[in-house]
Amino acid sequence: MATVMDNGRDLTVMLIADRCAPDGDAAAGFQRDLHALGARLLPAGQPMLAVGPAARLGDLAAGAVGGLWRVLGVVLLASFVLLLLTFRSLLIPVKAVAMNLLCVCAAFGLLTVAFQDLGREGADVNALLPLVVFTIVFGLSLDYEVFLVHRIAEHYRRTGDNTAAVLHGLRHTARPITLAAAIMAVTFGGLMLTRRLDFQQGGFAVAAAIILDATIIRMVLVPCLMRLLGHRNWWLPGFRSRRGSAP
Template sequence: IMLFVAFRSLLVPIKAVVLNMLSVGAASGLTVLVFQDGYGGRLFGLAGPTRAIWAVVPVLVFAIVFGLSMDYEVFLLTRVKEVFDKTGRNDHATMEGLSATASTITSAALIMILVFGTFAFTRVLAVQLIGFGLAAAVLLDATLIRMVLVPAIMHIAGRWNWWPGVRAPRLERENSD
C-alpha cells in the first residue's frame, strides 16, 4: 500500500512483492539444497544433511529480507521516478536510476552479505541456517533481482509502470450568483 501511495502506481508494488518472493523462495531452495540435502554442507562444517529445516528459519529470513528488499526497491525506484517525471522517458529513467543507485545498493548488500555470511560458519545450526538463508537472499536480491529483473520488467512494462499516475487537479467552478 505504501509503494502505491508513494509512486502512484499499481504495477510497482505488485512487481516489488513478486520479486521479493522470488528472491526469498530461491534462497529457501538453496538453504534446503545445502543443509537439508547436504550439497556443499561440508563447507559449513556439517557432517551430513540435517534432514530438516526449522520452521522458524524461512519466517525470519522472509521478515528480514522483505525489509531490506523494500529498502533497495524504494531507493532505486525513487531515482527512476524522479528522472521519469522530468523526462517522461521510461527506459532512460530506468537506466539513469539504475546507474545512480547501483553502487550504493551493491555496497549496502555486500555489507549485509558479509555480516549474514559469517553466521553461516558458526557451530550453532539454527544460526547457520538463518545466516546462510539471509546471505543467499540478499545476494540474489541485490544482483539478479535489482540489477537484472527490475530493469527488464520496467522496460517491458514501459509507461504502465506509472499507471494510474498523478490525478489531474480539480477545476473549481465559478459560482454564477
C-alpha cells in the same frame, strides 16, 4: 522408561524418559506416537497435555508455521500500500511484492539444497527460519527497491522518458546497492562460522537472499520489467486526472 503418578481423582501424570535429542526427528515422532496412543486409550474428549523440551519445541514450531501466514499477509499488504502511496503507481508495488517473494523462495530453495540435499544427514531446516528470514529479507529488499525506483521515478517525472529513467536509476544506484548488499551479506554470512546449525541456516538464507536480490532481482529483472512496461509503470486509475500535470 515410564512412571505413573495418579492422584486418584481426575489427573494422571506420566513421567517418560527417552534418549532422543529434543530437536531431532526421533523426538518429534515420539511426541506424535504419544498423542496417537493417548487418543486411542483415553475417553473421548479427554485432553492429553505434554511438557518437556521436545513438546515445547513442537509447540513453538507449530506456532511459527501457523503465524507465518498472518505475518505474510500483513507484510505484503503493508508493503503494497506503502509503495502505492509513495510512487502513485499500481504496477510498481505489484512488481515489488512479486520480486521479493521470488527472492525469498529462491533463498529457501538454496537453503534446502545446501543443508538437506548436500549437507549432513538429518540437518533439517529449522521451523522458525521461514518466519524470521522472511521478515528480515522483505525489509531489506524493500529498501533496495525504494532506492532504485525512486531514482527512476524522479527522472521519469522530470523528462517523461521511461527508458532513459531506467538507465538513470541503474547508473546512480548500482554502486550503493551493491556495497550495501555486500556488507549485509558478509554480516549475516558470518553466522555460518558458528557451531549452531540454526544460526548457520539463518545466516546462509539471509545472505543468499541479499545476494540474489542485489544482483539478479534488483539489477536485472526489475530494470528489464520496467523497461518493457514503459509508461504503464506509472499508471494509477484516477491519479492523472487528479494531478493534471503529472506525466
